[in-house]
Amino acid sequence: MSATTSLVERLRARIGKAEPATEATVEAGHLKRFVEAIGDPNPRWVHEAPPTFLVALVPVSMHLEEAEEYGKGWLNGGNRFEYIEPVKVGDRITATGRVADVYEKTGGSGSLLFIIFETEYVNQHGRTVAKLRGTAIRR
Amino acid sequence: MTVKVGDEIPELVKHPTTRQLVQYAGAQGDFYEIHYDQAFAQGVGLPGVILHGLLKAAFLGQLVTDWLGDRGTLTTFEVSYRGIDVPGRLYRGRGRVTKVEGEEVELEVWGEDPDGQRTTIGNAAVKMFP
Numbered sequence: 001m002s003a004t005t006s007l008v009e010r011l012r013a014r015i016g017k018a019e020p021a022t023e024a025t026v027e028a029g030h031l032k033r034f035v036e037a038i039g040d041p042n043p044r045w046v047h048e049a050p051p052t053f054l055v056a057l058v059p060v061s062m063h064l065e066e067a068e069e070y071g072k073g074w075l076n077g078g079n080r081f082e083y084i085e086p087v088k089v090g091d092r093i094t095a096t097g098r099v100a101d102v103y104e105k106t107g108g109s110g111s112l113l114f115i116i117f118e119t120e121y122v123n124q125h126g127r128t129v130a131k132l133r134g135t136a137i138r139r
Numbered sequence: 140m141t142v143k144v145g146d147e148i149p150e151l152v153k154h155p156t157t158r159q160l161v162q163y164a165g166a167q168g169d170f171y172e173i174h175y176d177q178a179f180a181q182g183v184g185l186p187g188v189i190l191h192g193l194l195k196a197a198f199l200g201q202l203v204t205d206w207l208g209d210r211g212t213l214t215t216f217e218v219s220y221r222g223i224d225v226p227g228r229l230y231r232g233r234g235r236v237t238k239v240e241g242e243e244v245e246l247e248v249w250g251e252d253p254d255g256q257r258t259t260i261g262n263a264a265v266k267m268f269p
Binding site for chain 1: 217
């Protein structure tokens with residue numbers, strides 16, 4: 001129990017601290033492979049990113065390998081996207097993530113560790129284009 | 140076309156395969172083995188490989204953007220994964236208008252397995268163009 005407690009404390013110490021930013025350019029070929037993979041033939045996605053594409057542009061995980069000491073597997077609990085401006089082919093996007101919350105829940109089927117993360121996406125003009133909030137769960 | 144509360148939007152039926160999961164893993168860059176390695180998935184207590192939550196989110200994103208077309212723009216989109224989905228079983232995306240206030244429209248969206256269980260629930264907000 002004490003090992004688990006200290007892991008949760010270590011992860012909680014990261015709350016609110018920005019992770020190093022990651023940059024990536026929206027490439028037509030990557031976008032094409034992505035929309036083929038999701039099976040969405042809308043011609044609009046030849047030049048514009050569909051609603052969930054940003055997760056493929058830069059890794060959404062927060063370098064939380066440390067959390068893998070907890071339980072035996074990851075689950076994705078949910079994702080919330082906020083869109084401010086369309087993301088187009090050629091855009092250079094800088095993503096900055098941070099851990100927003102970390103907590104443990106114990107239920108009938110055992111304990112779960114919840115890690116809430118937030119990522120903000122800024123384009124080459126310095127404008128925020130989208131935000132993502134996600135819930136990663138260790139079980 | 141007038142949008143009103145209670146309107147059901149056209150459903151979107153997907154037939155995910157293990158091949159699609161591998162294709163998606165590559166396109167997203169998510170190589171967590173539960174999405175393509177049967178033995179690994181069973182080793183962590185799953186019945187077998189399962190769909191990526193974010194692939195299901197992409198299906199529901201398509202559901203909304205197919206319905207919306209060029210009539211407006213998506214402003215928020217949220218999904219919560221409540222159950223697993225496996226390749227070889229169809230995934231049915233559905234949705235309904237829950238709020239209309241001027242140009243702001245909200246929808247509830249969900250994904251069902253073949254038994255009608257809602258394995259994904261979510262909502263979307265759109266701003267209609269005048």
